[in-house]
Amino acid sequence: MDVKPQSRSFLDHLSIALGRSLENTPVEERRISWTTLYMETQGLGPTITLSLPIVSKPDGIWLGQRIAGIAGIDIGLAELTEKLPKEEQLYGIIVDSNGIIVYHPKLIIPVTEVHSVRRSACYDASHVRHRAGSGLRVQYGFSDERVYRLVGLIDSIPTIDLFELEGNSTAVSRLRRGIVTRTCEANVIVDGEREFYCANYMDPRSQW
Numbered sequence: 322m323d324v325k326p327q328s329r330s331f332l333d334h335l336s337i338a339l340g341r342s343l344e345n346t347p348v349e350e351r352r353i354s355w356t357t358l359y360m361e362t363q364g365l366g367p368t369i370t371l372s373l374p375i376v377s378k379p380d381g382i383w384l385g386q387r388i389a390g391i392a393g394i395d396i397g398l399a400e401l402t403e404k405l406p407k408e409e410q411l412y413g414i415i416v417d418s419n420g421i422i423v424y425h426p427k428l429i430i431p432v433t434e435v436h437s438v439r440r441s442a443c444y445d446a447s448h449v450r451h452r453a454g455s456g457l458r459v460q461y462g463f464s465d466e467r468v469y470r471l472v473g474l475i476d477s478i479p480t481i482d483l484f485e486l487e488g489n490s491t492a493v494s495r496l497r498r499g500i501v502t503r504t505c506e507a508n509v510i511v512d513g514e515r516e517f518y519c520a521n522y523m524d525p526r527s528q529w
Contacts (some may be wrong), residue, residue: 324435336388352412354372355375356426366398372393373390374388375390402415419501428466428481431478483500491512492511492517493512496510499521
C-alpha cells in the first residue's frame with residue numbers, strides 16, 4: 322500500500338487515539354469494519370473484508386502505539402450469497418447501510434479472470450483484448466498512454482443505489498428506509514405485483 326509520509330504521521334496519531342479508546346473495550350464489543358465490495362487480486366473475485374484492530378498494552382510497541390495489527394478475513398461474494406434464492410420470481414439482495422447494492426442479480430460485476438489485468442502495466446493492449454473479449458472498450462489518454470491503455474474500468478464494481486435497480490416507488494423507498502435506519506418490519510412491503518421482505522443484520526458492531 323502506498324501511503325504518503327504526511328499521511329503516515331496522521332495515521333500514527335489516529336492509531337494511538339483509537340488504541341486508547343479500545344483499551345478497555347472487550348474484544349467481542351469492538352466494532353467490526355466491513356469494506357465495500359472489491360475485486361480480490363488472487364482469484365477470489367468479488368470480495369468483502371471484515372477487520373478488527375488488535376490492541377496491545379501501553380508501550381507494548383513503540384512511541385505509545387496501541388494498535389499492534391489488524392485481524393481480517395476475506396469473504397467471497399459467492400460464499401456470502403450461496404444460500405440466497407436466485408430465481409426469476411424470487412431473489413435475494415444485499416444492501417449496505419447507505420442504501421448501496423452489495424449483491425443483486427442485476428448488478429454487473431467484472432469477470433474474475435479479467436479484472437487483475439489492470440494491476441500490471443506490462444500487458445499489451447492486445448493481451449487485454451484477448452482476455453476480456455472483442456467487445457472491450459479501453460480508455461486512452463495522452464499523458465501516459467501506456468497506463469491509460471489498461472484503465473478501461475474492466476475491474477471496477479459499480480456503486481449503485483437500490484433505487485437504480487428496483488425503481489423509485491413508494492414501496493422501494495420504504496424498503497430502503499428500513500434498511501438504512503435498521504428499522505425493517507416483519508410486514509410484507511407490497512409494490513404492485515411485487516412483494517419485498519426486509520431484514521436487518523443486527524450486529525451492533527457492524528455498519529451493515
